Amino acid sequence: MKLAERLSRISEPQTIKMAKLSRELKAQGIDIVDLSIGEPDFDTPDHIRTAAKKAIDDGFTHYTPVAGIAELKKAVAQKFKRDNNLDYTPEQIVVSTGAKQCLANAVLSIVDPGDEVIIPTPYWVTYSELVKLCQGEVVFVPCSLENQYKITPEQLEAAITPKTKLFMFSSPCNPTGSIYSKEELKALADVFEKHPEIFIISDEIYEYINYVGEHESIAQFGTLKDRTIIINGLSKGFAMTGWRLGFLAAPLEIAKACDKIQSQFTSATSSITQHAAVAALLNDKATATAMVEEFKKRRTFIHNALSEIPGLVLNNPDGAFYMFPDISAYFGKSFEGETIHNADDLCAYLLHKAHVTTVTGSAFQQPNCIRMSYATSMDKLEEAAKRLKEWLAKLQ
Numbered sequence: 001m002k003l004a005e006r007l008s009r010i011s012e013p014q015t016i017k018m019a020k021l022s023r024e025l026k027a028q029g030i031d032i033v034d035l036s037i038g039e040p041d042f043d044t045p046d047h048i049r050t051a052a053k054k055a056i057d058d059g060f061t062h063y064t065p066v067a068g069i070a071e072l073k074k075a076v077a078q079k080f081k082r083d084n085n086l087d088y089t090p091e092q093i094v095v096s097t098g099a100k101q102c103l104a105n106a107v108l109s110i111v112d113p114g115d116e117v118i119i120p121t122p123y124w125v126t127y128s129e130l131v132k133l134c135q136g137e138v139v140f141v142p143c144s145l146e147n148q149y150k151i152t153p154e155q156l157e158a159a160i161t162p163k164t165k166l167f168m169f170s171s172p173c174n175p176t177g178s179i180y181s182k183e184e185l186k187a188l189a190d191v192f193e194k195h196p197e198i199f200i201i202s203d204e205i206y207e208y209i210n211y212v213g214e215h216e217s218i219a220q221f222g223t224l225k226d227r228t229i230i231i232n233g234l235s236k237g238f239a240m241t242g243w244r245l246g247f248l249a250a251p252l253e254i255a256k257a258c259d260k261i262q263s264q265f266t267s268a269t270s271s272i273t274q275h276a277a278v279a280a281l282l283n284d285k286a287t288a289t290a291m292v293e294e295f296k297k298r299r300t301f302i303h304n305a306l307s308e309i310p311g312l313v314l315n316n317p318d319g320a321f322y323m324f325p326d327i328s329a330y331f332g333k334s335f336e337g338e339t340i341h342n343a344d345d346l347c348a349y350l351l352h353k354a355h356v357t358t359v360t361g362s363a364f365q366q367p368n369c370i371r372m373s374y375a376t377s378m379d380k381l382e383e384a385a386k387r388l389k390e391w392l393a394k395l396q
């Protein structure tokens with residue numbers, strides 16, 4: 001069967017692959033502790049579920065405008081004003097089937113074949129694959145643990161060429177949990193001011209899952225709002241991963257381009273989800289705050305537990321819900337004839353021996369690390385920590 005060449009350019013996300021494997025092993029009756037998947041384990045709050053049920057009963061079951069219902073776009077614009085002090089008109093907002101589709105819309109709107117796209121690594125798996133779908137050139141910039149895996153202005157400046165079209169990053173970051181401070185964003189913004197032709201995609205889906213202070217967006221600096229696309233959504237902050245709703249805010253021309261692309265792919269996301277989203281956004285951060293308190297406790301627990309395991313080098317995850325330890329001290333070690341050569345091997349070892357699912361750092365372009373999501377119950381985290389300690393100690 002001869003399928004399109006573009007399929008050979010992209011791969012299935014390791015995150016999704018590991019979650020699938022985890023489900024398969026669980027179905028075989030194996031007691032797996034799954035730290036692979038990036039989704040809150042909480043139920044969607046009641047008032048949001050009630051709004052969805054009401055939408056069904058009120059007959060909001062038809063197609064809506066492609067970029068979202070007016071009420072929702074207004075609520076999103078209000079959210080940007082309230083939380084980020086950024087002014088957008090409803091026409092600058094596009095609502096999509098998850099933040100993932102927002103990213104796809106934006107990349108498809110901006111990147112032509114041969115365009116260079118700078119992505120600091122470690123990064124979220126989907127960015128590079130979207131660029132490759134557009135036949136763009138991915139320019140990875142490896143960032144160091146010393147700088148909490150954040151790109152420096154010097155690294156950014158050095159990566160820019162006349163072909164650079166776009167810069168993509170997330171803060172809070174998946175997979176590292178790092179958050180760019182106001183000063184760090186300002187320093188990057190100063191570099192971009194010298195290169196007015198570069199677009200920026202700022203993925204802020206973890207905005208509310210922040211343990212250190214106010215969320216800052218790069219769009220707040222200088223003239224950057226005129227070429228920044230902010231990606232956000234309800235999946236993480238409101239425990240609504242399955243509802244499929246993301247939104248972006250962009251300069252009008254880009255918002256219109258995203259609307260046009262979406263009109264040929266999926267049209268609008270679910271009418272019911274959109275009504276539920278209005279209820280979520282108007283109730284501001286209250287829902288998220290309770291969850292963040294719980295994540296904070298789990299983060300403290302897992303951070304302490306992992307820091308007791310020899311050989312793990314930990315970063316400081318200030319946001320999101322991932323630990324991203326450097327595990328390279330285990331490379332070359334063995335258990336019963338099985339040698340760990342890299343992070344992929346260690347993930348496989350932890351899955352098959354400890355029955356703990358993690359994701360290899362190579363998926364995020366940081367082959368010395370593995371990612372563990374702590375968006376799971378405290379009981380499961382305690383069990384995971386126990387098993388990790390036991391099985392890592394067996395590697396000699």
Ligand code: PMP
Pocket residue numbers: 038097098099100101124170173174203205233234235241245246
């Ligand atoms: N961006 C990042 C950084 C993510 O981690 C995720 C989800 N894992 C998304 C975007 C996509 O979110 P959604 O579920 O809204 O499509």
